[in-house]
Amino acid sequence: MTIQTTRLSDPAVRAFVAAVNAHDRDAFLATLAPDATMADDGSDRDLAQWIDQEIFSSNGHMEVDRESDGGRSLIARYRNDAWGEMRTRWSFTVDDDGRIARFETGQA
Template identity: 85%
Template sequence: MTIQTTRLRDPAVRAFVAAVNAHDREAFLATLSPDATMADDGDDRDLDQWIDREIFSSNGHLEVDNESNGGRALVGRYRNDTWGEMRTRWNFTVDGEGRIARFETGQA
């Protein structure tokens, strides 16, 4: 069963998912700390290139099925125009200012 984005427990993660699903690059970037990093399937990636390719130029969308670790670990169905839909996991590190310092994603 899908968890509504507005019901996700962690405010930073909730804002991240909402921005992805709204295709709102400005709101998405506002969820991240200035020096945020990310990894995909265990490999560190260039954040700007990755979000352009995997989210914003390909209509990325995340439906969350499960959350744990206080809302900072998600499992859900991610889809975009490039890869179609796949089951993915997302783990977030949130800094002291409530912004995402790092996220890691990959197939679940």
């Protein structure tokens, strides 16, 4: 059962997922803290390069199946043109300004 993006609990995570699914790079970048970092399958990655490859140049899309930790941990079906669809986990650290300071993703 997919959770509608508008029903996700955490406002920063909700904005992140909405921006990914709308392919809106400006809205996506607005969800991130200026010095945001990320990791994929346990390895830190270059944020700008990763989001270009995995989201924007490959039509990334998230369908959230489950959330926990107040909406800051997700299990989602993620698909893009490069890898197809896979079950993924996402965890988010949100700063005091309500922006995402770090996110980590990987296969679930």
